[in-house]
Each structure stands twice: as structure tokens, then as C-alpha cells.
Amino acid sequence: xxxxxxxxxxxxxxxxxxxxxxxxxxxxxxxxxxxxxxxxxxxxxxxxxxxxxxxxxxxxxxxxxxxxxxxxxxxxxxxxxxxxxxxxxxxxxxxxxxxxxxxxxxxxxxxxxxxxx
Amino acid sequence: xxxxxxxxxxxxxxxxxxxxxxxxxxxxxxxxxxxxxxxxxxxxxxxxxxxxxxxxxxxxxxxxxxxxxxxxxxxxxxxxxxxxxxxxxxxxxxxxxxxxxxxxxxxxxxxxx
Numbered sequence: 001x002x003x004x005x006x007x008x009x010x011x012x013x014x015x016x017x018x019x020x021x022x023x024x025x026x027x028x029x030x031x032x033x034x035x036x037x038x039x040x041x042x043x044x045x046x047x048x049x050x051x052x053x054x055x056x057x058x059x060x061x062x063x064x065x066x067x068x069x070x071x072x073x074x075x076x077x078x079x080x081x082x083x084x085x086x087x088x089x090x091x092x093x094x095x096x097x098x099x100x101x102x103x104x105x106x107x108x109x110x111x112x113x114x115x116x117x
Numbered sequence: 118x119x120x121x122x123x124x125x126x127x128x129x130x131x132x133x134x135x136x137x138x139x140x141x142x143x144x145x146x147x148x149x150x151x152x153x154x155x156x157x158x159x160x161x162x163x164x165x166x167x168x169x170x171x172x173x174x175x176x177x178x179x180x181x182x183x184x185x186x187x188x189x190x191x192x193x194x195x196x197x198x199x200x201x202x203x204x205x206x207x208x209x210x211x212x213x214x215x216x217x218x219x220x221x222x223x224x225x226x227x228x229x230x
Contacts, residue, residue, distance in 0.1 A: 004159075031217070032217060034218065034219065036221075041224075041226075042223060042224070043121075043207060043221040043222055043223040043224050044207065044209075044221040045221070046218055046219065046220065046221075049217075049218050089159070089160075091160075091219075093217060103148050103165070103167070103211060103213065103217060104150075104162060104165060104175070105160075105162075105219060107159045107160040108159060109157065109158065109159040110159065
């Protein structure tokens, strides 16, 4: 059974700092990995999606990497801002033997990020 | 496009009552999902659907039912509500192309007293 772990559970940093959020998964047979942002009382917003054949994806100040063989992904946030404060979740989609994906995500519990002005 | 929409946003139920959480998407996505999110527990899959008329159980289906009569709509039915069903419910959808990015609705916060 796939398990996804995110460390740390909470992180507080001063504005302007570069930071890394970690995501690890137990089964390396994944189709893709997706990073989400969740603001308090809101739904999930997709930030980046990395296919299993890719090593990284970038969007603005965000960079997500994937090392499938070691079961790890990182989300790098450059020059953090108070507006980046939110919970960040990673989720993996499994690869199935019949080919492709079963389209079901397994989520980590998230990292609560606070960026202090 | 409105994306994925959910109604209601908040609801309080008494034990034993029933209700339907509504979910709709206008992106012509074939896959739709229902998750629940409990504090500190992450998201758990309740039910999902691969297309109109086809549904399947996720990790935590007990106490819930779904139907998918159209591509756009995927309602979640709670029968005989229990305090253990107090949670935030999210609907999501995706299109089965090579990208498979999943899009989420804003959620329904349900309290059962």
C-alpha cells in the first residue's frame, strides 16, 4: 500500500528566505506526483505536476523535483513571501501493471508553511 | 469555465438525518472523485467515477452513496448521518489524458451533531 509522508508537518520562516518542503513515498511505481496548495477553509489548488519520466518542473518561484528511485520529491520556494503561507500537500498517482494509471491519488498530510513579514 | 463547483458550503446535520452534497464540473472531465479531509489526517478517497453510470468505492465508502447519471454531476449521498462523518468534503475531477492533473472544488464543511 502506498504511503506518502511529508516532513516537516509545520515550518515557519522569515520573509525572503528560500525553503524546501519534502515529500516521500513508499512505492516507486508512480505515474505522476502533484503538489497542491491549500489556504485555510479553502479547496486545493494544483501547483505543479511531475510525470514519472521527468526530474523537475518549474512555475515562477516554485520548483518541484522528483527522484522516483529513492521515493522522494521536494518543493523549492524561492524568496518566500507572506502570501505563500498555506498548507502544501503532495499526492502520488500509481502506475498499474495493465498500463497507465488508475487515476486515484494518495495524499500526504501536508506541511503548514508560515512566512513571517 | 467555473471549474468544479460544490454546494452547500456549510451544513449542520442532526444524527440520523440524510443529505446530498452536490458536485458539478464544466470541463468535460470523465473522472470524478469524492474525498473527505479530517484534521491532521490528510485526504481520504470515498468514491470515484470513471464516467457516467460507472462508480467505484475508495478507501472509506461506508455510510455514503454516489451516482453518476451525467458527465457533469457527481452527487454524494449521506444516509443516517453520524458524528464520525463530521468532516470537510472535496469533490475533484480529471481528464484521462497523459497529464491527468486533478482539479478540486472549494469543499463542503459538514458538522453532524
